[in-house]
Amino acid sequence: MISKNKSLPVIEYANHTSNSEVCYPSCDQCIAKYVSMCSVLEENELNDIAGISKNIRIIAKQQICVEGETAEYLFNIKSGCVRISKMLADGRRQIIGFLFPGEFFGLACSNGYSYTAETITDTELCRMPRADIIKKFSDIPKLGQKVLNITHAELQRTQDQMLLLGRKSAKEKLATFLLNLIDKSMRDHNKKVYLPMCRSDIADYLGLTIETVSRQFTILSKENLISLSDSQFVEILNLDKLDIIASGG
Amino acid sequence: MISKNKSLPVIEYANHTSNSEVCYPSCDQCIAKYVSMCSVLEENELNDIAGISKNIRIIAKQQICVEGETAEYLFNIKSGCVRISKMLADGRRQIIGFLFPGEFFGLACSNGYSYTAETITDTELCRMPRADIIKKFSDIPKLGQKVLNITHAELQRTQDQMLLLGRKSAKEKLATFLLNLIDKSMRDHNKKVYLPMCRSDIADYLGLTIETVSRQFTILSKENLISLSDSQFVEILNLDKLDIIASGG
DNA sequence: CGTGCATTTGACCACCTTCAATAAAGGTGG
DNA sequence: CCACCTTTATTGAAGGTGGTCAAATGCACG
Numbered sequence: 001m002i003s004k005n006k007s008l009p010v011i012e013y014a015n016h017t018s019n020s021e022v023c024y025p026s027c028d029q030c031i032a033k034y035v036s037m038c039s040v041l042e043e044n045e046l047n048d049i050a051g052i053s054k055n056i057r058i059i060a061k062q063q064i065c066v067e068g069e070t071a072e073y074l075f076n077i078k079s080g081c082v083r084i085s086k087m088l089a090d091g092r093r094q095i096i097g098f099l100f101p102g103e104f105f106g107l108a109c110s111n112g113y114s115y116t117a118e119t120i121t122d123t124e125l126c127r128m129p130r131a132d133i134i135k136k137f138s139d140i141p142k143l144g145q146k147v148l149n150i151t152h153a154e155l156q157r158t159q160d161q162m163l164l165l166g167r168k169s170a171k172e173k174l175a176t177f178l179l180n181l182i183d184k185s186m187r188d189h190n191k192k193v194y195l196p197m198c199r200s201d202i203a204d205y206l207g208l209t210i211e212t213v214s215r216q217f218t219i220l221s222k223e224n225l226i227s228l229s230d231s232q233f234v235e236i237l238n239l240d241k242l243d244i245i246a247s248g249g
Numbered sequence: 250m251i252s253k254n255k256s257l258p259v260i261e262y263a264n265h266t267s268n269s270e271v272c273y274p275s276c277d278q279c280i281a282k283y284v285s286m287c288s289v290l291e292e293n294e295l296n297d298i299a300g301i302s303k304n305i306r307i308i309a310k311q312q313i314c315v316e317g318e319t320a321e322y323l324f325n326i327k328s329g330c331v332r333i334s335k336m337l338a339d340g341r342r343q344i345i346g347f348l349f350p351g352e353f354f355g356l357a358c359s360n361g362y363s364y365t366a367e368t369i370t371d372t373e374l375c376r377m378p379r380a381d382i383i384k385k386f387s388d389i390p391k392l393g394q395k396v397l398n399i400t401h402a403e404l405q406r407t408q409d410q411m412l413l414l415g416r417k418s419a420k421e422k423l424a425t426f427l428l429n430l431i432d433k434s435m436r437d438h439n440k441k442v443y444l445p446m447c448r449s450d451i452a453d454y455l456g457l458t459i460e461t462v463s464r465q466f467t468i469l470s471k472e473n474l475i476s477l478s479d480s481q482f483v484e485i486l487n488l489d490k491l492d493i494i495a496s497g498g
Numbered sequence: 499c500g501t502g503c504a505t506t507t508g509a510c511c512a513c514c515t516t517c518a519a520t521a522a523a524g525g526t527g528g
Numbered sequence: 529c530c531a532c533c534t535t536t537a538t539t540g541a542a543g544g545t546g547g548t549c550a551a552a553t554g555c556a557c558g
Contacts, residue, residue: 086412088497094412109401114408137397141390148386148397151404152358158407159363163335163343165414166456170546199505207415212546214506231505231554248337419514448537458515463538480523480537 026050032076032126035102040146052132056125064117064125071108074130077101080123081196084115085204095205096158098197100184106130107147120196165207168248173206174216175246178226182236191236199231281325281375284351289395301381305374313366313374320357323379326350329372330445333364334453344454345407347446349433355379356396369445414456417497422455423465424495427475431485440485448480 027046032038038046055078058064064075067086075082082099096115099105107130108114137144164176181193195202199210206213217234220226225242227235236242276295281287287295304327307313313324316335324331331348345364348354356379357363386393413425430442444451448459455462466483469475474491476484485491 086408088412088416090497092416092497094415096408096411107401109398109405114405137394138390141387141393144390144394144397145386148393148400149358151397151400152356155400155404155407156358156363158404158411159335159345162345162407162410162414163337165411166343166453167337167341204415209547210505211507211548215546218506248339248341447535459537460516460539461514464514467538 030076030078030126031102032078032104036076036104037143037146037150038076040142041140045140045143049128049133049136053126053128056127058119058123058125060119060121060123062119064119064123065106065113067114067116068112070111071106071113071130074104074106074128074133075117076104076126076128078124078126081120082117082123083120083197083201083205084117086115093204094207095201097161098201098205104150107151120201170206170208170212170216171219172245172248173208174202174213174220175225175242177202177206178234178236179239179242179246182239191239193234193236195232195234279325279327279375280350281327281353285325285353286392286395286399287325289391290389294389294392298377298382298385302375302377305376307368307372307374309368309370309372311368313368313372314355314362316363316365317361319360320355320362320379323353323355323377323382324366325353325375325377327373327375330369331366331372332369332446332450332454333366335364342453343456344450346410347450347454353399356400369450419455419457419461419465420468421494421497422457423451423462423469424474424491426451426455427483427485428488428491428495431488440488442483442485444481444483 027033027038027050030038033046038049041049056075058080064082065071065073077099079101082105083095084097084099084105085093085095087093098120099117105115105117106113137147164173168176178193181195182191185193197205199213202208203210203213208216217226217228220242221228225236225238225245227237229235276282276287276299279287282295287298290298305324307329313331314320314322326348328350331354332344333346333348333354334342334344336342347369348366354364354366355362386396413422417425427442430444431440434442446454448462451457452459452462457465466475466477469491470477474485474487474494476486478484
């Protein structure tokens with residue numbers, strides 16, 4: 001699975017709690033400069049933040065931060081895929097979201113992280129001290145406003161997910177999930193989607209079991225709405241019909 | 250049901266689209282001054298916003314704004330209870346949240362409202378022009394920051410609700426719901442909670458049917474965890490056990 | 499080629515839904 | 529104030545969607 005992710009060059013990875021971190025060298029080629037909170041910053045402001053940030057590389061399936069832990073850092077994703085989740089005492093898990101390059105996480109409003117974040121693929125992060133960034137919201141008002149916009153957009157996506165979890169059938173859930181992924185990766189221009197996450201991640205995201213997810217994949221395939229060349233690669237064959245299913249038509 | 254809501258004096262109500270609106274007379278006794286976005290404002294800033302706001306009274310079970318409609322206004326709740334919801338094409342509904350005095354809604358990030366808002370009880374609102382308030386985020390940075398804090402807290406509550414909708418059983422859902430209401434109304438100091446919303450509202454909030462909600466109320470009663478003197482009044486008899494159930498223990 | 503993990507498929511079951519009937523509460527008019 | 533009607537809530541019985549348990553298949557890697 002990891003070897004299929006071509007977006008990362010061959011580099012040495014390090015757990016971000018180890019001391020092999022390097023100071024953020026340059027934001028020039030960082031995607032966050034264009035789409036994330038950093039996009040509102042002037043050159044000098046960007047350098048300022050880069051000076052207090054660190055570049056982190058983490059291999060797949062590692063924890064980045066844990067629900068309840070003191071929230072010291074804010075993370076911008078430069079490459080890879082991250083899942084954030086919450087758990088019940090007995091181990092039942094709900095995945096809150098999958099995050100891709102340009103997105104950030106860790107902006108807790110209490111002292112502790114409200115969710116656990118883990119890498120799905122090998123991931124490159126920009127790690128910023130949370131308290132310092134929050135201070136910057138005052139110094140650079142447009143940064144705070146940008147974060148408000150991002151947070152509010154995130155809130156609306158989460159509310160859409162509430163509708164999905166509370167009221168959609170298994171089939172509708174999976175169709176919605178696939179269409180949302182298409183939206184995110186439409187830059188690839190074709191209708192083939194790579195799923196970096198495994199079936200149990202999809203299940204815990206949609207409030208289902210892996211068996212039900214698998215069965216629904218099979219059903220959508222048999223109806224010629226999608227094609228599964230590999231369990232990680234989905235080709236959308238009939239976007240319109242999938243859309244109708246996803247919206248409960 | 251309406252007559253039981255003693256928080257409102259006997260006044261004439263008007264739909265907010267009619268012309269019987271009155272300019273916001275004074276913020277002196279408004280709860281929003283203490284707990285909402287308005288709490289960060291100086292006297293003159295508050296007056297400034299009051300000058301462009303209107304005081305609205307709406308009777309129970311009326312629409313305030315509709316999903317998709319152009320988002321012209323932002324609303325602060327002064328008294329009463331409001332539900333916000335989203336619908337699928339075939340009528341399936343998910344209630345996103347119940348809002349109480351001091352809370353606000355309507356801060357859409359696109360042009361249209363992302364949800365429908367309706368009064369549950371008779372409600373008094375402070376209606377502010379959305380575009381003007383958003384402009385004020387720049388003029389008064391601490392206002393923008395306060396709204397960011399509120400929005401982020403709201404995001405975390407919504408994520409908790411995702412865990413509930415995706416992974417909790419009917420019994421756990423209802424226990425969680427009751428405990429959350431207790432938290433909100435603990436100012437009443439006893440463990441008797443008034444439920445302004447009907448069973449179908451609770452069902453659509455928890456991703457259940459009214460029958461299942463009703464059955465779970467009965468079960469919790471028979472286990473002596475709660476007492477239902479009236480379908481709208483719940484007394485918590487065993488908070489600890491309810492807590493264990495709610496958290497999936 | 500064997501081991502280990504992820505995914506798929508099958509059989510059975512349970513929780514919640516659906517459908518239906520009854521009970522209780524609220525509102526209106528006499 | 530009570531009869532009547534409507535709305536809401538409760539309870540019961542039957543059914544279905546998705547869950548649980550189990551086995552088989554597929555794939556990567558040594």
